[in-house]
Amino acid sequence: MTYTVQVTVMPLKELLDPQGKAVIGGLQNLGIKAIQDVRIGKNITLQIEADSADKAKQIAEDATKKLLANPVMEYFEIHVAQ
Template sequence: MRFKAEIDVMPLDALLDPQGKAVTNSMKSIGLPEIDGVRIGRHIRLFVEADSKDVAAQKVEEACKKLLANQIMESYSFVVEEA
């Protein structure tokens, strides 16, 4: 079976996010001062061939740990569903 995973990789809350900070500042310039606290990470979509949703989730977890997220600086979360 084929599964789709939607993964979010975000900078840890304890770390500065200069890109997010710059965007927060820009919001004021474009007339959206109501917006703040912008943090920017990555969104990753991928597909997995697996016998079950549990196995697919294990594969995605492994991909996050080995390749997609740097756990020193980033946290990740994901959702797996049948594609």
């Protein structure tokens, strides 16, 4: 069965997010003052052939730990759909 897996990778909350800071500055320059913080991350969609949703999640987690996210600077969340 083919599963669609969404991987969201975000910078660790403890670290400065330079892209987010640049965007918040741009928004404020445009007069949009209500937004207090911006964090920029990645959304990755994987199509995984696996026997079960748990196996698809395990494959996605392995791929994310090995290549898609830098654990020193980022955390990730995985969501599996059929």
